Amino acid sequence: MRNNPNIHRIFAASACALVFACTMNAQTEERPISVGVIGGVGLNDPFDSRNVDILTPSNIRYSFSNHRYIVGPMVQFNLPLHLGLEVDALYRRYSYTSDAAPFNSIVTTKTSSNTWEFPILLKYRVFKGPLSPFLVAGPNFRYVSEGERSTSILSGNPQDAPAFVPRELKNSFAPGFSVGGGVSLGAKALKIEPQIRYTRWGWENFASNPTGFFKSNQNQVDFLINVRF
Secondary structure, eight states, rough: OOOHHHHHHHHHHHHHHHHHHHHHHHHHHHOEEEEEEEEEEESSSSSSSGGSBBBBBTTTEEEEEEEOEEEEEEEEEEEEEEEEEEEEOOEEEEEEEEEEEEEOOOOEEEEEEEEOOOOOOEEEESSSSSSSEEEEEEEEEEEEEEEEEEEEEEOOEEEEEEEOTTBBOOOOOOEEEEEEEEEEEETTTEEEEEEEEEEEEOOOOOBBBTSSEEEEEEBEEEEEEEEEO
Protein backbone atom coordinates (compact mmCIF):
# COMPACT_ATOMS: atom_id res chain seq x y z
CA MET A 1 0.00 0.00 0.00
CA ARG A 2 1.37 3.33 -1.04
CA ASN A 3 1.87 6.13 1.49
CA ASN A 4 -0.75 8.88 1.36
CA PRO A 5 0.95 12.31 1.43
CA ASN A 6 -2.21 13.88 2.90
CA ILE A 7 -1.93 11.65 5.98
CA HIS A 8 1.67 12.80 6.46
CA ARG A 9 0.56 16.41 6.27
CA ILE A 10 -2.20 15.79 8.83
CA PHE A 11 0.23 14.12 11.22
CA ALA A 12 2.76 16.95 10.77
CA ALA A 13 0.13 19.64 11.36
CA SER A 14 -1.18 17.81 14.42
CA ALA A 15 2.32 17.49 15.85
CA CYS A 16 2.99 21.19 15.29
CA ALA A 17 -0.31 22.11 16.95
CA LEU A 18 0.49 19.89 19.93
CA VAL A 19 3.95 21.40 20.35
CA PHE A 20 2.51 24.92 20.07
CA ALA A 21 -0.20 24.18 22.65
CA CYS A 22 2.31 22.71 25.09
CA THR A 23 4.62 25.68 24.63
CA MET A 24 1.85 28.21 25.26
CA ASN A 25 0.64 26.32 28.31
CA ALA A 26 4.15 26.29 29.76
CA GLN A 27 4.55 30.00 29.07
CA THR A 28 1.25 31.06 30.59
CA GLU A 29 1.25 28.77 33.63
CA GLU A 30 1.37 30.92 36.77
CA ARG A 31 3.81 30.42 39.63
CA PRO A 32 2.22 29.98 43.08
CA ILE A 33 3.55 33.39 44.19
CA SER A 34 4.67 36.31 42.04
CA VAL A 35 6.09 39.65 43.14
CA GLY A 36 6.62 42.94 41.37
CA VAL A 37 6.06 46.67 41.35
CA ILE A 38 2.99 48.75 40.64
CA GLY A 39 2.79 52.34 39.49
CA GLY A 40 0.42 54.75 37.87
CA VAL A 41 -1.45 58.02 38.09
CA GLY A 42 -4.64 59.29 39.70
CA LEU A 43 -7.32 60.20 37.16
CA ASN A 44 -9.38 62.49 39.38
CA ASP A 45 -8.70 65.20 41.98
CA PRO A 46 -7.67 64.09 45.51
CA PHE A 47 -9.82 66.87 47.02
CA ASP A 48 -13.43 67.74 46.33
CA SER A 49 -13.14 69.99 43.27
CA ARG A 50 -16.31 71.89 44.16
CA ASN A 51 -14.55 73.27 47.25
CA VAL A 52 -11.31 74.46 45.66
CA ASP A 53 -10.32 78.12 45.24
CA ILE A 54 -13.25 79.42 47.26
CA LEU A 55 -13.35 81.26 50.58
CA THR A 56 -14.59 79.18 53.52
CA PRO A 57 -16.81 80.62 56.28
CA SER A 58 -13.67 80.86 58.46
CA ASN A 59 -12.04 83.22 55.89
CA ILE A 60 -9.50 80.64 54.69
CA ARG A 61 -9.03 80.03 50.96
CA TYR A 62 -7.84 76.55 49.91
CA SER A 63 -6.16 75.26 46.77
CA PHE A 64 -4.16 72.10 46.09
CA SER A 65 -1.28 70.70 44.07
CA ASN A 66 -2.24 67.49 42.34
CA HIS A 67 0.59 64.97 42.69
CA ARG A 68 -0.94 62.20 40.62
CA TYR A 69 1.89 59.64 40.66
CA ILE A 70 1.47 56.33 42.52
CA VAL A 71 4.17 53.71 43.17
CA GLY A 72 4.83 50.71 45.40
CA PRO A 73 5.50 46.96 45.70
CA MET A 74 2.97 44.19 45.18
CA VAL A 75 2.64 40.44 45.66
CA GLN A 76 0.15 38.02 44.14
CA PHE A 77 -0.85 34.56 45.36
CA ASN A 78 -2.10 32.50 42.44
CA LEU A 79 -5.02 30.21 43.29
CA PRO A 80 -7.00 27.54 41.41
CA LEU A 81 -10.13 28.29 39.36
CA HIS A 82 -8.59 31.34 37.64
CA LEU A 83 -8.37 33.17 40.97
CA GLY A 84 -5.59 35.15 42.62
CA LEU A 85 -5.08 37.30 45.71
CA GLU A 86 -3.18 40.57 45.16
CA VAL A 87 -1.79 42.69 47.99
CA ASP A 88 -0.34 46.14 47.21
CA ALA A 89 1.39 48.90 49.16
CA LEU A 90 0.81 52.15 47.25
CA TYR A 91 2.52 55.43 48.04
CA ARG A 92 1.24 58.84 46.97
CA ARG A 93 1.64 62.42 48.19
CA TYR A 94 -0.97 65.09 48.90
CA SER A 95 -0.25 68.84 48.91
CA TYR A 96 -2.55 71.81 49.47
CA THR A 97 -2.31 75.51 50.32
CA SER A 98 -4.40 77.62 52.68
CA ASP A 99 -4.50 81.43 52.62
CA ALA A 100 -5.80 83.18 55.73
CA ALA A 101 -6.29 86.91 56.23
CA PRO A 102 -6.07 87.77 59.94
CA PHE A 103 -5.57 91.42 60.98
CA ASN A 104 -5.22 92.77 57.42
CA SER A 105 -2.34 90.44 56.57
CA ILE A 106 -2.14 87.31 54.41
CA VAL A 107 -0.71 84.11 55.89
CA THR A 108 -0.04 81.36 53.35
CA THR A 109 0.55 77.83 54.61
CA LYS A 110 1.63 75.00 52.29
CA THR A 111 1.02 71.50 53.64
CA SER A 112 2.23 68.16 52.25
CA SER A 113 1.40 64.69 53.58
CA ASN A 114 2.50 61.19 52.59
CA THR A 115 -0.12 58.47 52.24
CA TRP A 116 0.01 54.69 52.00
CA GLU A 117 -2.78 52.50 50.67
CA PHE A 118 -3.02 48.75 51.27
CA PRO A 119 -5.56 47.10 48.94
CA ILE A 120 -6.25 43.37 49.37
CA LEU A 121 -7.89 42.29 46.13
CA LEU A 122 -9.40 39.07 44.88
CA LYS A 123 -8.51 38.73 41.19
CA TYR A 124 -10.50 36.70 38.69
CA ARG A 125 -8.91 35.87 35.34
CA VAL A 126 -11.59 35.49 32.69
CA PHE A 127 -9.43 32.97 30.83
CA LYS A 128 -5.77 31.94 30.87
CA GLY A 129 -3.40 32.80 28.07
CA PRO A 130 -0.84 35.34 26.89
CA LEU A 131 -3.67 37.92 26.76
CA SER A 132 -5.92 37.46 29.78
CA PRO A 133 -8.62 39.95 30.94
CA PHE A 134 -9.20 40.10 34.69
CA LEU A 135 -11.42 41.69 37.33
CA VAL A 136 -10.41 42.74 40.86
CA ALA A 137 -12.38 43.63 44.00
CA GLY A 138 -11.63 43.90 47.68
CA PRO A 139 -11.05 46.11 50.73
CA ASN A 140 -8.57 48.97 50.77
CA PHE A 141 -7.00 50.77 53.73
CA ARG A 142 -5.39 54.23 53.69
CA TYR A 143 -3.03 55.78 56.22
CA VAL A 144 -2.01 59.47 56.11
CA SER A 145 1.24 60.41 57.87
CA GLU A 146 2.12 63.63 59.65
CA GLY A 147 2.58 66.61 57.35
CA GLU A 148 5.29 69.00 56.34
CA ARG A 149 4.51 72.71 56.07
CA SER A 150 5.96 76.08 55.22
CA THR A 151 4.35 79.40 56.17
CA SER A 152 4.83 82.89 54.78
CA ILE A 153 3.24 86.26 55.66
CA LEU A 154 2.52 88.50 52.65
CA SER A 155 5.67 88.36 50.48
CA GLY A 156 7.99 87.22 53.26
CA ASN A 157 10.31 84.24 53.00
CA PRO A 158 8.65 80.87 53.72
CA GLN A 159 9.42 79.47 57.14
CA ASP A 160 9.67 75.68 57.25
CA ALA A 161 8.15 73.86 60.21
CA PRO A 162 8.92 70.38 61.56
CA ALA A 163 6.57 67.46 61.04
CA PHE A 164 3.15 68.16 62.50
CA VAL A 165 -0.44 67.04 62.35
CA PRO A 166 -2.27 69.30 59.82
CA ARG A 167 -5.32 70.99 61.26
CA GLU A 168 -7.36 69.71 58.30
CA LEU A 169 -6.34 66.08 58.96
CA LYS A 170 -9.37 64.66 60.75
CA ASN A 171 -8.71 60.94 60.21
CA SER A 172 -5.27 59.41 59.70
CA PHE A 173 -6.94 56.11 58.77
CA ALA A 174 -9.74 55.43 56.30
CA PRO A 175 -11.18 52.13 55.03
CA GLY A 176 -12.48 51.73 51.51
CA PHE A 177 -13.50 49.25 48.84
CA SER A 178 -11.87 48.92 45.43
CA VAL A 179 -13.09 47.41 42.15
CA GLY A 180 -11.46 47.39 38.75
CA GLY A 181 -10.41 45.52 35.70
CA GLY A 182 -7.61 45.19 33.18
CA VAL A 183 -5.68 42.81 31.03
CA SER A 184 -2.65 40.61 31.75
CA LEU A 185 0.01 40.50 29.02
CA GLY A 186 3.07 38.29 28.74
CA ALA A 187 4.33 34.85 29.65
CA LYS A 188 5.16 32.96 32.85
CA ALA A 189 8.40 34.83 33.55
CA LEU A 190 6.97 38.33 33.17
CA LYS A 191 3.47 39.79 33.40
CA ILE A 192 2.47 43.37 32.54
CA GLU A 193 -1.02 44.30 33.72
CA PRO A 194 -2.56 47.71 32.89
CA GLN A 195 -5.81 48.34 34.73
CA ILE A 196 -8.37 50.92 35.86
CA ARG A 197 -9.28 50.86 39.55
CA TYR A 198 -12.05 52.71 41.42
CA THR A 199 -12.03 53.13 45.23
CA ARG A 200 -14.80 54.48 47.43
CA TRP A 201 -13.49 55.61 50.83
CA GLY A 202 -15.63 55.27 53.94
CA TRP A 203 -14.92 58.82 55.12
CA GLU A 204 -12.70 61.82 54.43
CA ASN A 205 -9.13 62.05 55.72
CA PHE A 206 -9.04 65.84 55.34
CA ALA A 207 -11.76 68.36 56.17
CA SER A 208 -11.62 72.02 57.10
CA ASN A 209 -13.21 73.50 60.21
CA PRO A 210 -15.88 74.22 61.11
CA THR A 211 -18.07 73.01 58.24
CA GLY A 212 -15.77 70.83 56.16
CA PHE A 213 -16.00 73.27 53.25
CA PHE A 214 -12.67 71.90 51.97
CA LYS A 215 -12.35 68.11 52.15
CA SER A 216 -10.69 65.12 50.53
CA ASN A 217 -12.51 63.29 47.76
CA GLN A 218 -14.10 59.99 48.80
CA ASN A 219 -14.16 58.82 45.17
CA GLN A 220 -10.81 57.79 43.68
CA VAL A 221 -10.07 56.60 40.14
CA ASP A 222 -6.55 55.40 39.22
CA PHE A 223 -4.77 54.05 36.17
CA LEU A 224 -2.22 51.47 37.30
CA ILE A 225 0.29 49.08 35.71
CA ASN A 226 1.60 45.96 37.49
CA VAL A 227 4.91 44.48 36.41
CA ARG A 228 5.39 41.15 38.18
CA PHE A 229 7.70 38.18 37.93
